[in-house]
Amino acid sequence: MKRTAPPALLDALKSRFGNRCSTAAVVRDQHGRDESPFDAAPPDAVVFAENTAEVAEVVKLCAQHGTPIIPYGAGSSIEGHLLAVQGGISIDVNAMNAVLAVNPEDLTVTVQPGVTRKQLNEAIRDTGLFFPIDPGADASIGGMSATRASGTNAVRYGTMRENVLALEVVTASGEIIRTGTRAKKSSAGYDLTRLFVGSEGTLGVITEITLRIYPIPEAISAAVCSFPSVEGAVRTTIETIQLGVPIARVELIDRHSVRMVNTHSKLTLPEKPMLLMEFHGSPAGVEEQAQIVQEIAAGNGGEAFQWATTPEERTRLWTARHNAYFAAIQSKPGCRAVTTDACVPISRLAECLLASVEEADAGSLPYFLLGHVGDGNFHFGYLVDPAQPQELDEAERLNEKLVARALRLGGTCTGEHGIGLHKMGFLVEEAGPGAIAMMRSIKQALDPQGIFNPGKIFAA
Amino acid sequence: MKRTAPPALLDALKSRFGNRCSTAAVVRDQHGRDESPFDAAPPDAVVFAENTAEVAEVVKLCAQHGTPIIPYGAGSSIEGHLLAVQGGISIDVNAMNAVLAVNPEDLTVTVQPGVTRKQLNEAIRDTGLFFPIDPGADASIGGMSATRASGTNAVRYGTMRENVLALEVVTASGEIIRTGTRAKKSSAGYDLTRLFVGSEGTLGVITEITLRIYPIPEAISAAVCSFPSVEGAVRTTIETIQLGVPIARVELIDRHSVRMVNTHSKLTLPEKPMLLMEFHGSPAGVEEQAQIVQEIAAGNGGEAFQWATTPEERTRLWTARHNAYFAAIQSKPGCRAVTTDACVPISRLAECLLASVEEADAGSLPYFLLGHVGDGNFHFGYLVDPAQPQELDEAERLNEKLVARALRLGGTCTGEHGIGLHKMGFLVEEAGPGAIAMMRSIKQALDPQGIFNPGKIFAA
Numbered sequence: 001m002k003r004t005a006p007p008a009l010l011d012a013l014k015s016r017f018g019n020r021c022s023t024a025a026v027v028r029d030q031h032g033r034d035e036s037p038f039d040a041a042p043p044d045a046v047v048f049a050e051n052t053a054e055v056a057e058v059v060k061l062c063a064q065h066g067t068p069i070i071p072y073g074a075g076s077s078i079e080g081h082l083l084a085v086q087g088g089i090s091i092d093v094n095a096m097n098a099v100l101a102v103n104p105e106d107l108t109v110t111v112q113p114g115v116t117r118k119q120l121n122e123a124i125r126d127t128g129l130f131f132p133i134d135p136g137a138d139a140s141i142g143g144m145s146a147t148r149a150s151g152t153n154a155v156r157y158g159t160m161r162e163n164v165l166a167l168e169v170v171t172a173s174g175e176i177i178r179t180g181t182r183a184k185k186s187s188a189g190y191d192l193t194r195l196f197v198g199s200e201g202t203l204g205v206i207t208e209i210t211l212r213i214y215p216i217p218e219a220i221s222a223a224v225c226s227f228p229s230v231e232g233a234v235r236t237t238i239e240t241i242q243l244g245v246p247i248a249r250v251e252l253i254d255r256h257s258v259r260m261v262n263t264h265s266k267l268t269l270p271e272k273p274m275l276l277m278e279f280h281g282s283p284a285g286v287e288e289q290a291q292i293v294q295e296i297a298a299g300n301g302g303e304a305f306q307w308a309t310t311p312e313e314r315t316r317l318w319t320a321r322h323n324a325y326f327a328a329i330q331s332k333p334g335c336r337a338v339t340t341d342a343c344v345p346i347s348r349l350a351e352c353l354l355a356s357v358e359e360a361d362a363g364s365l366p367y368f369l370l371g372h373v374g375d376g377n378f379h380f381g382y383l384v385d386p387a388q389p390q391e392l393d394e395a396e397r398l399n400e401k402l403v404a405r406a407l408r409l410g411g412t413c414t415g416e417h418g419i420g421l422h423k424m425g426f427l428v429e430e431a432g433p434g435a436i437a438m439m440r441s442i443k444q445a446l447d448p449q450g451i452f453n454p455g456k457i458f459a460a
Numbered sequence: 461m462k463r464t465a466p467p468a469l470l471d472a473l474k475s476r477f478g479n480r481c482s483t484a485a486v487v488r489d490q491h492g493r494d495e496s497p498f499d500a501a502p503p504d505a506v507v508f509a510e511n512t513a514e515v516a517e518v519v520k521l522c523a524q525h526g527t528p529i530i531p532y533g534a535g536s537s538i539e540g541h542l543l544a545v546q547g548g549i550s551i552d553v554n555a556m557n558a559v560l561a562v563n564p565e566d567l568t569v570t571v572q573p574g575v576t577r578k579q580l581n582e583a584i585r586d587t588g589l590f591f592p593i594d595p596g597a598d599a600s601i602g603g604m605s606a607t608r609a610s611g612t613n614a615v616r617y618g619t620m621r622e623n624v625l626a627l628e629v630v631t632a633s634g635e636i637i638r639t640g641t642r643a644k645k646s647s648a649g650y651d652l653t654r655l656f657v658g659s660e661g662t663l664g665v666i667t668e669i670t671l672r673i674y675p676i677p678e679a680i681s682a683a684v685c686s687f688p689s690v691e692g693a694v695r696t697t698i699e700t701i702q703l704g705v706p707i708a709r710v711e712l713i714d715r716h717s718v719r720m721v722n723t724h725s726k727l728t729l730p731e732k733p734m735l736l737m738e739f740h741g742s743p744a745g746v747e748e749q750a751q752i753v754q755e756i757a758a759g760n761g762g763e764a765f766q767w768a769t770t771p772e773e774r775t776r777l778w779t780a781r782h783n784a785y786f787a788a789i790q791s792k793p794g795c796r797a798v799t800t801d802a803c804v805p806i807s808r809l810a811e812c813l814l815a816s817v818e819e820a821d822a823g824s825l826p827y828f829l830l831g832h833v834g835d836g837n838f839h840f841g842y843l844v845d846p847a848q849p850q851e852l853d854e855a856e857r858l859n860e861k862l863v864a865r866a867l868r869l870g871g872t873c874t875g876e877h878g879i880g881l882h883k884m885g886f887l888v889e890e891a892g893p894g895a896i897a898m899m900r901s902i903k904q905a906l907d908p909q910g911i912f913n914p915g916k917i918f919a920a
Contacts, residue, residue, distance in 0.1 A: 105702055105807035148647040159645050161654070162622055177894035183803040184835045185619050186872035187608040187658055189879060189887050189917055190899045194621070194654035198647055215704035242565055244675035284744050343643040347565035375644045412646035419649060427649050434637035438906060439650045445905035446898060457649055 001460060004087040005044035009065045013047055013089070016057065020048040031070075031090040034077040035137070035325075037336035037386055038421060043070060043084035048092045052168060052176055052207040058091055059205060059451075060174035066449050071201045073140030074116055077147065078325075078339050079420025081200055085455040091205060093142055099123040100208065108165060108182050110210045113142025120211075129213045132157035135416070136325045142206050147418035148198030152321065155241070155374030156248040156280065157214060159416065164197050168208030172447040182210060195442070200418050201453035203446045217248075217280035221290060222308040222317060225297050226272040230254060230357055230369070232300040233273045234350045237373040239296045241346050245289050249278035252371035252378065254357075257324050260368060264327030265320040275302070275373075276321055278314075321370075328368040328381050335383040338395035341423075342406035343377035343415030352409050353378055356402045365394055377415035403429075419457045427457065461920060464547040465504035469525045473507055473549070476517065480508040491530075491550040494537040495597070495785075497796035497846055498881060503530060503544035508552045512628060512636055512667040518551055519665060519911075520634030526909050531661045533600030534576055537607065538799050539880025541660055545915040551665060553602055559583040560668065568625060568642050570670045573602025580671075589673045592617040595876070596785045602666050607878035608658030612781065615701070615834030616708040616740065617674060619876065624657050628668030632907040642670055655902070660878050661913035663906045677708075677740035681750060682768040682777060685757050686732040690714060690817055690829070692760040693733045694810045697833040699756045701806050705749050709738035712831035712838065714817075717784050720828060724787030725780040735762075735833075736781055738774075781830075788828040788841050797841035798855035802866035803875030806836045812869050813838055816862045825854055837875035863889075879917045887917065 013021040022028070023045045032042030044067075049055045062069050068088025075082060084090060096112035099120065103109065104127040111120060116138045120131050132153035133144060143149070145167070150159035157163065166180030169192075179192035196203060227233040233252050240247055253261070253274045262269055277293065279286040294305055308314045320327075329337055344352045353371065360367045360380055371378030380402065382395035403413045403426050413419075413426035428436055440458055443450070454460060473481040482488070483505045492502030504527075509515045522529050528548025535542060544550060556572035559580065563569065564587040571580060576598045580591050592613035593604060603609070605627070610619035617623065626640030629652075639652035656663060687693040693712050700707055713721070713734045722729055737753065739746040754765055768774045780787075789797055804812045813831065820827045820840055831838030840862065842855035863873045863886050873879075873886035888896055900918055903910075914920060 103805065103807065105698075106805040107702075108805065148645075148651070150645055154645060158622070161645070161651065162618070171894065171898065175894045177898060178892060179895060181867075181872050181890070182805045182870040183837075183872040183875065184806070185608075185610055185614060185621070185803055185837065185875050187801075187874045187876050187878040188872045188883070188890055189658070189896075190663075190902060191608070191621065191651075191654045191658055192895060192898060194651045195902075198649070198651055203650075238565075242567075244677075282745070282748055284748060285742070288742055288744060341647075343645055345563065345566040345568065345642045346644070347563065377643075377645065407641075410642040412641045412643040412648045414647045415643065415645050416647050418647040423648070430641070430648055432638060434631065434635045435639055435652060436649075438631065438637060438652060441905040442650060442655075442902055445901040 002087050003066060003068055005067045005089055006065055009061060009067055010045055012061050013045060017047055022046045031072050031082065031092065032084050034075050034080065034082040036078050036080040036422065037338055037384060037392065038080045038083055041083035041085050043090035044087050046090045046092055048095055050095045052170065055091060055205050055207050056170045056174045056176055058089060059170050062089055062451055063172060063174060063449065066451060068454050069451050070453050071142065071205045073114060073143035074137060076137035076139045077420060079417050079422045081418060081420045081456060083421060102127060104129055106182060107213050108210055109213050110208060111141050112208060113140060113206050115141050117141065117144065124213060128216050130216050131211060131213050133160060133163060136322050141209050145197050145206050145209050146199060146201050148416065150416040152249045152251055152372060154372060155250060156246060160197050161194060163212045164193055164209060165212060166210040167193055167196050167206055169196055169204040169206055171204050172449065172451060200420065200456050202443060202457055203452060219283040219286040220278060220280055221286050222278045222314045223290065223305040224269065224274055224276050224317065225302045225305050226270045226274045228272065228301050230273045231350060231354055232302060233275050234353055234373060236275060236297045236300045236302060238346050238349060240293050241374055243292065245292055247277060247289060247293065247374060248280040250374040251276040251321055252373040253324065254369035257328065257368040257370055260327040260331045261320045261324050264323060264330060267320055276317060324370055325381065328383065332366060332383045334385060336386050337381035337383055338392065338399060339417065340380040340399050340402050341414045341417040342402055342411055343375060344406050344409045344411030346376045348409035348411065349373060349376045352405055352411065355405060356380060359398055359401055363394055363398060365391060375415065421456060424457065424459050462547050463526060463528055465527045465549060466525055469521060469527055470505055472521050473505060477507055482506045491532050491542065491552065492544050494535050494540065494542040496538050496540040496882065497798055497844065497852065498540045498543055501543035501545045503550035504547050506550045506552055508555055510555045512630065515551060515665050515667050516630045516634045516636055518549060519630050522549055522911055523632060523634060523909065526911060528914050529911050530913050531602065531665045533574060533603035534597060536597035536599045536603065537880060539877050539882045541878060541880045541916055543881060562587060564589055566642060567673050568670055569673050570668060571601050572668060573600060573666050575601050577601065577604065584673060588676050590676050591671060591673050593620060593623060596782050601669050605657050605666050605669050606659060606661050610876040612709045612711050612832060614832060615710060616706055620657050621654060623672045624653055624669060625672060626670040627653055627656055627666055629656055629664040629666055631664050632909065632911060660880065660916050662903060662917055663912060679743040679746040680738060680740055681746050682738045682774045683750065683765040684729065684734055684736050684777065685762045685765050686730045686734045688761050690733045691810060691814055692762060693735050694813055694833060696735060696757045696760045696762060698806050698809060700753050701834055703752065705752055707737060707749060707753065707834060708740040710834040711736040711781055712833045713781065713784065714829035717788065717828040717830055720787040720791045721780045721784050724783060724790060727780055736777060784830055785841065788843065792826060792843045794845060795843045796846050797843055798852065798859060800840045800859050800862050801874045801877040802862055802871055803835060803837035804866050804869045804871030808869035808871065809833060809836045812865055812871065815865060816840060819858055819861055823854055823858060825851060835875065881916060884917065884919050
C-alpha cells in the first residue's frame with residue numbers, strides 16, 4: 001500500500017521548513033536506501049529537523065494526512081529500515097547532533113539522536129569516560145537505540161538495551177514525552193524506555209537519549225590469536241565465557257574476512273581464522289585474564305598471542321575490524337552483502353556456526369564471517385551481485401537454513417541488526433503468533449494510523 | 461469499583477479445582493494482604509494453580525465474567541500489590557515451584573514463578589553458579605519479575621530488568637505466549653520481556669522465567685566499616701562508584717537499623733552508621749578493590765574495616781542485613797512500616813539522603829534507614845501504629861517530601877518496590893501525563909477488560 005504524501009502536506013512542510021524540506025530526487029534517493037541489499041524506496045520528501053519541536057511539528061502535519069514518517073540518522077542500517085516502502089516523509093536528524101549533558105560523576109550522558117558513536121566518544125574523551133557500544137558503522141545514537149544495537153564490547157558492557165537509561169520521544173499525536181530518569185534503576189511503571197529501544201522507528205521518533213558511560217579502564221590490552229580452524233576459535237571463546245572471564249571483546253574473524261581486511265587496511269594478519277580480543281581492568285586483572293585465555297587458546301590449537309601493546313596498534317586493529325564489512329563489500333566491485341545476524345546460547349554456538357560454515361562453503365557465493373562470539377552472535381555476509389536474482393536467492397536460502405538452525409537451538413534471528421524489511425517472516429517463527437499479535441496490538445495502540453515507519457518489523 | 465466474582469464463576473472454579481479453590485475467610489484474608497501498611501482487601505476466592513495450563517483456565521474463566529485476577533507468590537510486596545481492591549480471584553502460584561532447566565554452560569536457568577530466590581540458589585548450588593538478585597524477603601521469582609526487584613547485589617549484577625532473559629506469560633485472553641529466547645541479546649521486535657518485567661501483574665500472569673545466573677566468584681570478601689555520620693558513609697560510596705570500583709555490594713545501615721539488627725540477630729555491631737560491603741573477583745582483584753575502598757573510607761572518617769572472612773561470618777552478616785526490615789518491625793510491637801524507595805543519580809545521593817535524614821530526625825516517628833547506596837537507592841522505614849491515623853499521615857508527609865526531592869534531583873519514586881497502591885500519584889508526577897497516557901493505552905490494548913490486578917500502578 002502506497003501512502004504518498006499529498007500536495008497539501010508537501011506545501012505545508014515547504015512553507016514551514018523552506019529549503020530544509022527537500023523533494024530533490026538525489027536527496028530523496030539517498031534517504032530511501034541504506035546498507036542493505038534492497039533497492040532504494042525514496043520518501044516523498046526529506047525534512048532536515050533541527051530540534052525536537054520541529055520533529056513534533058512534522059509528525060503532527062504527517063498525522064493530519066496519515067502520511068508515513070521514517071526517522072533518518074546515519075543511514076547505516078543493513079536491514080532496510082530506512083526505505084520508504086509506503087512513501088512518506090523522511091525526518092533527517094543529523095543536525096540534531098548536540099551532546100546536551102555530560103554527568104561524569106553519574107556516568108551518564110544525554111545526547112540528541114544525530115550524534116554518532118564516534119562523535120560522542122570524542123566529546124567525552126577529556127572526562128576519562130567512554131561509550132562502549134560500537135556497531136561496525138559510525139552509526140547515530142538514535143538509530144542505535146531504535147535497533148537495539150550492540151557490537152564488539154557488548155560481551156562485557158551490554159547492548160543498547162542495558163545502556164539506554166531514558167529517552168525523549170515524539171509520539172504519534174506529536175506529543176513530546178519522556179521515558180525513564182537518570183536514576184540507575186527504577187520500578188516506576190511500564191518500561192517504556194526498553195519498549196522504544198529496538199522499536200525500529202515504528203512507535204515514535206526518538207529525539208533525546210540518556211546513556212550510561214564507563215570509566216576508561218586503567219589497563220587495556222589487545223591480542224590476536226590465529227587458529228587452524230574456526231572450531232578452535234569458537235571453542236576458545238566458549239570456554240572463556242563459561243569460566244566467567246570478564247573479557248571485554250572477543251571477535252571471530254574468518255580467513256575470508258582476514259584476507260579482505262588485510263587488503264583494505266594494509267595489514268599482514270595470517271590468513272587463518274582468528275580471535276581478536278581485548279582485556280579491560282586493573283593492570284593485574286588484565287594480566288590475569290589474558291593468562292587464562294592464553295591457556296585456553298593453547299588447548300584449542302591457538303598460535304601464540306600477538307599483542308597490540310600501544311594505543312595506536314590497538315586502534316589500527318579495531319579500526320580494521322570495524323571496517324571489515326566495508327572491506328568485504330569492496331572485495332567484489334558492485335556487490336551487496338546479505339548479512340545474517342543469528343545469536344544463540346553460547347553452548348550451541350559451535351554447532352550453529354560450524355554447520356553454517358559448511359553450508360556456506362558448499363555454496364557458490366563468496367562470503368565472510370565475523371562474530372561477536374562471546375555473545376553467541378555472528379554474521380555471515382554473502383556477497384551478491386544485486387543484478388543476479390539467483391545470487392540473492394542463494395544467499396537468502398543460506399540465511400533461512402541458518403536462522404532455522406539458530407531458532408531450533410534456542411536462539412534469535414537477530415542479535416543486533418533488527419528485523420527491518422528482511423526478517424519479518426523469521427520474527428513470526430521466532431516469537432510465535434501470540435507474541436506477534438501482542439506486538440501488533442501495542443503498535444496499534446501507540447500508532448493507530450500506522451504512520452511510523454510502516455512495513456517494518458511486521459508485514460503490512 | 462467492586463467487581464466481585466459472580467456465583468457462576470465461583471461455581472465453575474470450585475467444580476474445576478475442587479479444594480484447590482478456596483473461599484475460606486482465613487485463606488482469602490491471607491491472600492488479600494502483604495507486608496504493606498494497608499488493611500487487607502481479600503479476594504473472593506483463591507485458586508492454587510499447579511501449572512501454566514491451569515493458570516490459563518482460570519484466566520479464561522475470569523475473562524468470561526470480567527472478574528479481576530491477582531497473581532500471588534510469596535506475599536512479600538510492601539506496596540499493596542496483592543490487595544484485591546476490586547475483588548476477584550487470587551491465583552496462588554506457590555505450587556508452581558519447579559526449577560525447569562539449569563543450563564550451566566550458558567549461565568541460564570528456567571524456573572516456575574513460585575520458586576523463591578533462596579530455593580533457586582539451593583537448587584543450583586552444585587553447579588558453582590548463583591542468582592544474585594536478593595530483595596530482603598525470600599520473594600518468589602515471579603513476584604520479583606513483576607516488580608522489577610533488585611537488592612544488595614544490583615550495584616554489580618543489575619536488577620531483574622537486566623537478568624530476566626525470557627518469559628512465558630498467560631495473556632488476557634488466556635493464551636500462553638513466550639517472550640524472548642535464551643540468547644544473550646536480541647533485536648527481534650518489541651521487548652515484551654522488559655514490558656512484563658515491572659508490570660506488577662497488570663498485563664498478564666508470568667508462568668515461567670528464564671534468568672541469567674553467574675559463576676560464584678573465586679574470591680569473596682565482606683567487610684563492615686562504621687562512620688561517625690551517615691554523610692561519611694554516603695561519600696565513601698559515591699567516591700567508590702565514581703572511581704569505577706566493581707564493588708559487589710555496598711549497603712548503608714544507619715544507627716537505628718544497627719540497633720534493631722543487633723537486637724534481632726544477636727550481633728554486637730557498633731551502633732553507628734555503617735557500610736556493609738562485599739567484593740567479588742579473583743583473589744588479587746578482591747584485594748585490590750578492598751584496598752582502594754579502605755583508603756576512600758579512611759578519607760571520610762571511616763573506622764578500620766572489620767573483615768568477615770569465613771563464609772559463616774559472611775552469611776551471618778548478610779542474613780542480619782536481609783532481616784533488617786523484620787528486625788525493625790519487631791522493635792515496635794504491632795507496628796507497620798511505611799517504606800520509601802527513592803533512587804537518585806549517585807551525584808545527588810548525599811543531598812537527597814541527608815536532607816531526608818534531617819526531616820526524619822525532626823519528626824516524631826521511630827524510623828530506620830537502609831540503602832543500596834551504590835545504586836543511589838535507599839529506604840526509610842517510618843514505624844507507625846496502624847491504629848493511629850496521624851502516624852500514618854506523618855509518615856506519608858515525610859515520604860512525599862522525600863519523593864519530591866528525589867524527582868527534583870533527576871531520580872525516581874521507586875527503585876525496586878514498584879508502584880502498587882502506594883505511589884500512583886508519584887508515578888504521574890515522575891512520568892508526566894503523556895507517558896502515563898501511553899502506559900494506559902498499552903494496558904488497554906493488552907487487557908481491554910482491565911482484569912489483571914486492577915487498581916495498581918494507575919488510579920482506577
